[in-house]
Amino acid sequence: MLHEIIQYARTTGIDSEPGFNSKWVRWLLVFDSDGKFVNITDFKEGKAKGREFSKCPEFTFSEMISNRLRHFLVDAADKVVLLTKDKPTQKELDDHSSYVSLLASASTAIPELASIAHTLNDETSLTAVRRVLTDLKAKPTDSCTIATMVGTLPKIFVDETDWHDWWRAYRESLAVGKQEAKSSTAANQMRCFLSGKMVEPAATQNKVTGLSDVGGLSTGDVLSSFDKESFGHYGFAKGENAAMSVEMVKLVTDSLNHLIGTRSRRLCGTKVVYWYSKPIAQEDDLLSQDIFGDLATNDTAEEDADGPSQQEMLAAESRASQLLDAIQSGQRADLLNCEYYALTISGNSGRVIVRDWMQGSFESLAKNVKRWFDDLSIIARDGKSTIRKHKFAAVLGAMVRDLRDMPAPTVATLWRAALAGTPIPPPLAAQVLSRVRMDVIGDQTARHARLGFLRAFIIRNTHLELSEMTTEVDDSIDDPAYLCGRIMAVLANIQQAALGDVGAGVVQRYYAAASATPALVLGRLVRTAQIAHLPKIDGGLRHHFESQMTQLWSRMKTAPPTTLTLEQQTLFALGFYQQQATRYAKKEASVSASAI
Structure with missing residues (x-):
């Protein structure tokens, strides 16, 4: 690094x-x-x-x-x-x-x-x-x-x-005075970690500035500090524990300060510093445009009610894809040997905390950025379009109520998932799943970023073998948990058609239990729908609901699971959401046809 x-x-x-x-x-x-x-x-x-x-x-x-x-x-x-x-x-x-x-x-x-x-x-x-x-x-x-x-x-x-x-x-006269006070200058020389030369190591390091908004001090923070006895090794004092010459220490500090000032973005409690091994045109800078988007510097995680515009969606989806195709076809040979570097840092009471360090080829970066947007894609709430571009702040905010509550290590982990294509850790998915559950029970508007996050978690979870999961209802998935989620959505639609708005309906009262222990809940809810709700619905719509229920139950190869794992609960949530979105899309299409 x-x-x-x-x-x-x-x-x-x-x-x-x-x-x-x-x-x-x-x-x-x-x-x-x-x-x-x-x-x-x-x-x-x-x-x-x-x-x-x-x-x-x-x-x-x-x-x-x-x-x-x-x-x-x-x-x-x-x-x-x-x-x-x-x-x-x-x-x-x-x-x-x-x-x-x-x-x-x-x-x-x-x-x-x-x-x-x-x-x-x-x-x-x-x-x-x-x-x-x-x-x-x-x-x-x-x-x-x-x-x-x-x-x-x-x-x-x-x-x-x-x-x-x-x-x-x-300054040299000050240094000479200090050297004369030492018994032997040669005895104090060590191998510099950076230059490889024999040098007298700098006792202390220069301050890294620009981290005061992410936990650092306004006066600056040091990259390597040995001000505590426990930080030393083998009797070495201060800078001898990480021997670097005064010139190398200054060069590293000045370079890092320049990067923080010109090529960094704040992500909650961290700063991401990024650069390339050769000059990159602004329109090709994937790290400053696609991943960050219009990420604000304040701690907000709001997402627009209608999602990004179609133009934004197409631009975000195509930029990384076009660059990747150009590199692989040889049209952009200038990017073929280009490397990217990304350093995630924060401050902690005078010390620089290195949260993560990544480097790789520009080709792998383009591939992973494209995959990031593909995996996060999800059908819109109204079923009319697919949401492909999510602000990184919204993806982070999918896990918490307020971005100020976001731990710095979590930010670094998700940033690595975006740039390196790594799986999303289960604990992060569990946080999002909890937020989705609260949204459903509280009858709140579904957040696209949260459902996209869950889809990305499933796709990148290799042992589930669902890497081809579609953004909308996927009829190829016969997983009992996914089908149970779809059945729950159909039951909610049946109640809505039969009784209208009844306040706390089947979703608000039973979603939490059904998403964790479907075997204990779904059977009773189906019987209630057959006895109390379906008879109140007109013939054509009633036949449609009965056909949906029959089709879904017939694909259930086993009885509904007694309990669901985290991955299964995630599939349940996605099945419920995608089925609801499909219902809204069909309802809109039906209204439009009636108007004609």
Whole structure:
């Protein structure tokens, strides 16, 4: 996984160097050529949180702690100008002094910084700067940087390169001081897991950002952490347990941050990061379009009452199929050797949690995406069409009432089922089955995603040998559980035709028992229908119902099962739903014929 992340960095040309990092800046403090304060520029525009500078100076956390330093050029307003709610504490005064001291030290390379450092040490000047920031409603934690006027335009120091060499030398001097304090540098060298070279392992790792909405910290999380004694092995300390050079650690972190920022989607409590081994056109990017669809970033699992439009359904079904055909026929040779990579991650109190890692050929991805939609397809509630495209959020929401209740491991498991074509675990199907049962008993509208989920579970359950199960009523299935579900639907239709709306009918009162122990319930319900309901129905419709019941019972090779397994209960639910949908379709057709 880490090697593929590094390869992505090299392919895309990510500029990664220890001591540098991209940062967002909100406020620009502008000074004149003499170092006097001029004005403040707000970089915030629209929804952007400021302006991003790609190569800002940055200390590691350990460097800041061990040397009692603050960041150079870019830091928070309370550190730069002592913008605090109350009187500054001694620590805040020390942090400000450290920031100004670095500016003064860097004046050997950039002379303009000397006068600015002098201004930031003057209380009168600081008061003027704080007054303007307060009027602009700046917060103590907002990031600031500095600039000097050159003619009519500000020279933003962090956007220049003339300080880079000084900065590298300064950080190197800190590292030399630490090495001299050690007894033997060579004795501390280990084999880097990523480069294979003998290196002095980085003691700590850089922070991975962008996971605060999935359990991570706003300050960032580390991929490998050894801050507890139990995390160590064989007497190794900190980073020695997973030896990587400072350069490799920085490269992995920067690459992962770039992927999270540009090629990731949030799925409930996780983020899925995805990329390819070569550039892919937007219209060919199956992971960003077909699987995710129009997945929202908020925790919602609603599905439209009428389902996706016909255009959406055809587009979703054909895109993966067309790409697969093109690859297999040689028309898209550019995709033949293309690989996909998918990383599912979340955060947990400062640590990055890797939930899943997948990689494979683009051809297998196209095949599995097509299969995902095929397996989830289900006849619509009204029996008029087949629903083929389900939002991934709706598929996840099939298991729970609220997506915020969805455990992260479950998301990773279902994501793997979509991309790798793996079977759906029985515990997930049991959750959906419970929701379907509650919908039926509560007389709620059936959710397409839930029934499609159950069909996919049956199709991918190889020992059932039902991989060819159709989206609508399947007359080729003679499984007793499936037939019992269809019989239950016919009994409900008989009662509806005989008595109309009676409130709590046969479905609401007996569905739960019939779907688990049909042998104890169906016989009694059939007798009730024969004695109390069928005699009240007119001849033609009555004959139709009797014919349906006779046909279904005649196909039952054994008596109704005493108890049903999870797979059998799923077949019962599908038989009931598909039979009901067929009934609605025939009813609609009958009404249309009458109108003609």
